[in-house]
Amino acid sequence: MTDRTLIERARRAGLSVRWRDTAGRVQQVPGENLSRLLNVVESMSGRATGTGLPAMIVAISGRPTPLPLPEGMQSSPFRITLENGERLEGSLRQIRGKPALPALTVHGYHQLEIGPHATRLAVAPASCPTINTITGTENARIWGVGAQTYGLRMPGDGGIGHFGAVATLARLAGARGADALAISPAHAMFAARPGQYSPYSPSTRLFLNALLADPHAVFDTATVQAAMQKGGRAYVDALKNLETTPLIDWAAASGYRYQLLRRLYEDRVASQPPAELAAFRAAGGTALERHAIFETLHAHFATYGARGGDWRRWPVAMRQPASPEVARFAAEFAHDVGFHVFVQWLAARSLAQACHTARASGMRVGIIADMAVGIDPTGSECWARQEEFLTGASIGAPPDALSPLGQDWGLTTFSPAGLRATGYRAFIETLRAGFAHGGGLRIDHVMGLERLWVIPQGGSSAEGAYLSFPLSDLLPLVALEAERARAVVIGEDLGTVTASFRKAAQQRGVMGMNVLFFERTSHGAFRPPVAWSPGSAAFTTTHDLPTVAGWWQGVDIDWRAQLNQFAPGTTADTQRTERENDRTALWSALSAARGTAGGKRVAEKPPATVAGARQVVDDAIGFVAATPCPLGIIALEDLLGLAEQPNLPGTTTGHPNWRRRYAGMTATLLSGADARRRVNRLRAERGHA
Template sequence: MIDTQIQQLCEIHGIESNYTDAWGSPATVVPESKAKLLAAMGYAVSDAKKLAEQIKEKLASQWQTPLPAVVISRDQHALAFEISVAQTDVSALLKWNLRLEDGAEHHGTVTPIEGHKVAETELDGQRYQRYALSIQVDMPLGYHRLILANAIDETVAEASVIIAPRACYTPKLVNEGAKLWGPSVQLYCLRSTRNWGVGDFTDLEFLIEQISAKGGDFVGLNPIHALYPSNPESVSPYSPSSRRWLNIVYIDVTAVTEFEKSKDAQALVDSDAFKHRLELLRDAQWVDYTGVMEAKLEALDLVFATFKEQELRRNTKRARAFRAFVKEGGESLLEQAAFDALQREFCSQGINAWGWPAWPEEYQDFANESVAKFIKKEKSKIDFFSYLQFIADEQLQSANKVADESGMTLGIYRDLAVGVSEGSTELWANKSLYLQGASVGAPPDILGPLGQNWGLPPIEPDTAKQQAYQPFIDLFRSNMRHCGALRIDHVMALLRLWWIPAGETADKGAYIYYPIDDLLAILALESVRNQCLIIGEDLGTVPDGIFETLQENGVYSYRVFFFERSKEDGGFYAPQHYPVQAMATLTTHDMPTLKGFWQCDDLLLGKELGLYRDEDVLKTLYADRHESKQRILDSLHGMGMIPDHISKDVNWVAMSKELNFGMQLHLAGGSSALLALQLEDWIEMDKPVNVPGTSSEYPNWRRKLSRNLEEIFADNDIASLLTELTAIRHSAHGVGL
């Protein structure tokens, strides 16, 4: 009995029982995992009677609510929707009113039975029927409201209406066949003679200027989402506190307008002791996040004091700009600023306040009265963190302006992480949206043989839909700010996510499906409105048909050279055969550098960290790597991308600058519209920035570049590489179209 009920609920909630793994083999979800996920949703999976009542309540809610919370359409001339009514009301006349985003209204009448009956059921002796209806009306793209009323003008139902374009935005030049290139960077990795031990927005401006001058059309960034200023060792850009706000560690303190007016801040930064601190932070091999954040907050406290005294108190133009920013940020900015202020408060009291679960109980929810009292009493502390977001936004905007003025086609492209961490602002402020009894990850695959648990509580699809997808709308919109492209990490999350029950290993998870058509429609609308090209990182376990769906919706694929191999003979596909609607890259932040790959440094490191189940797995990986390297040599020689004096036998070929640059130029001649390369490979680094499946075992997200930006762009060999990259990309214009 319970097994049948559990399967019924799995179908209702999109929990998959079977799937195809990364190696193309059929796999089955462990039954206990499905039960545990349903239990985390609040279902009494061990009590058949109570579970039956819960299922009945769920079905009743679906049938007794006339309209869904949101209706989404790609048709601007007719609105199709479904309505559920009691059988006794199927002939009742309903008045509809469509209120458009711009304030205009359209009216009409409809009768449910005029439509097509799509389903019916019986609940407690009452028969319900669902009809598919369509009203003919011209609607602009945007967010509207549909209201249904009865004959005496009583509102019967309401729904948000989203009218979306057919596909995401693509710039005219790209549509015409232009082949663009640019570097993909981890912003914190950047070294310079002037930063404070972590790359910042001024470094980004310098990088944009240099790349633009060499013919590049974009600079790609790691996620720059808000982390934890008072818990600076929580450093993963893919485990943020909020995906809507920015990481303030990237602020260049000396570039803040008020720094120039703050004698106290200048005196601090000019002191010998502070200069020595900065020198140590710059020279450190790994990013010292605690040291950097402490230094920046110490200076920014003084800068903010000047802002309060000289701007806010006098209600200057700049003060009004700040207040407008706070107003536009609304509740979301207040949540972020309050979270950061409270965390700083608790840490100053000696509490290990890593996230809201470690805070005093009365502060563990944004909606609590104690939080409201703190916000009112400590307004200046809230304003401080709002001000830091204001500054970060201002500096990111400035960097993007440099890209625009330099003529870059895309400029900055940002990266959207899959989720937020369990101690995050987003959970603290909207707990009903997230399932806290599970985390997101990946089943075993090539990158992670043991599977991966990312520690990110998943968004519940049903809850998001009941909120008319507003969390996704806000998320997409905020991440398209001040950029020309957005890369969506693990774009499969729009279709399905691997949920792992709390306390289980990564291989004991299950796929839960999301409303991909709805989410792609919203993504397309925000993309077109913000003129932002969308790149979907579609690696890993990808089900059949998803590539075509993403392409039809204007989402650019993500093609990693090392994975583009024939299943028949193991050879590497020529880059000229890659999809045009794609970004090609040699490697990623989750993979070794070119030098590390060739030297098998990642396999040796994986063995040291215990990432492989047994020695046989490691032997297989080494054998595959040897074969891969030989196939790469075959491709490079076949295309004439490396000189003849480099042996055609991999046993005699070590990584060299000629081989390294040859691989980059080989990919540059391909058909994909976008090409992203890594600064690490330009300067021939060997250490990876991240090792999937690890946390404290390896210093992930801390490794800096081995050379300063100034040195990199003064290097004649690199300058020659970039010149040749540009020439090859220009010659590839139109290839594959």
């Protein structure tokens, strides 16, 4: 095969043969790497078979839509059957010599017929709902809290936070004027793999993490207590011990949680499922059934050792969800399959109640869910929908100064060709799952709608290449689903982002993220609040960054020194020297902003101590709140002045990622003097005093 042939194949598949690194140098993808990736990416045709049309055409409301019609169809009449059953007929227009549908304004998923051929037509709004639209207020400036669901504490939770705690926090925050509560991803994990608990490494994004289900969403306290007591004194004592620890013991706590859920199922549900559960199961259809079957299969094969945890190593017949062998297994283990349907129902009901509580408390946006960038290739979604995912590749990031070997996240993503061939089915269903209950959705690594760094299975991160995605279709679909859910959208756009993507996202109403530590000029100065983007949401920090108190005290540097995790050419000493300069720059910006707001300017920079950080946290929250960003999200860690961050990127051991619990019960978290003072500062700066 000639280089020219390989490059042409890569171009058609959407693989970039060159990329620009963080130093601005153009890098060439070796031919061998391209060949390996092409074997994965070319596995499907990107067009529907048997018609002259793609499986879905995406249109923007109010604009003519060019059509990729073959010869002989360009002068055909069209017929559209709208979702509401109404019919439209007409003739195609010619725009710049190409056939096009006239402008349509009825949003939704319709049926388009041209001659003897038919396809789905999605007509999307020009933009996602905005904060102004949701609140009914011009130039709205609202605020919310960001929290890690698993870290919240409730009496009797057995060591893992759940959606009942989310409801409690939403009620308290809403009563104090918050309009939103952003939570960590709640995607389904693996019941038989408790050691995998990062919320960004799910089995599927279509369903929920059963460990976050609140039994009280369905059962009364007496019933739940009876189920606990049935485990005996040792079980009850173990639960109490797990509840008091500062870090989650996922292996132990998840095992005890599933024991409780299994008892509730056996004693109260299995023999006579309630009508609501039956309706939930019917509505979930094939997708829910296959997830429940996968969980049962996964638990079965996991007993065979490490190989059993990966469906790609199961017996051939069991790798195919529609095989007769899988059907026989599901029938034989119907009781266990039913249990996994039950826990999904319980989780969905728990989250729905939390979202209702948020709205009832006065929140105008409500719960903002979080959508991970990819899924585990050994999980239920890849098993159930193999033709729609790149199961032979993983995603990550190319080599850069911080990660000289690149990053492999151990996740996979949609197949662009598979998406087109199925009319974006998997993408739309993932969006709907994210929007199912809440008033907003944060899309992790939103740049993935345009391109992702893909790595061939078994290869190193450096052997990857950028794969393009149909952004011009995906972004309008985000807007359409957001409109149907009446929800806002935040795109995590930190890091390297193309100018074309920023423009497209802004046009579609996807808010970016302005984070305090990154809002700096080329000279290192922190941008004043007035210079922050009115098209983005404002944050003090994120789950992957230090808290404000931790950053001020250099706790993150201490962790990296302990784990020997520094970029080449840097040491703990150079990092601490740089941080001291950064502290001076931040304090200068905070002091100036305080003076501009009419507050007392404090000339002396606080020390890098716990006491010194308290004033910095107060001012940082006021600083972020003073920005023109329509939504300000303050991490609960910052409202409480905590020094430790939820996750330290680049580590899998050594740092307790995704294990930290908030110190107090959820019902009292916002009652302390520091939290009350900071909430009052938020209210004042956001115009809610």
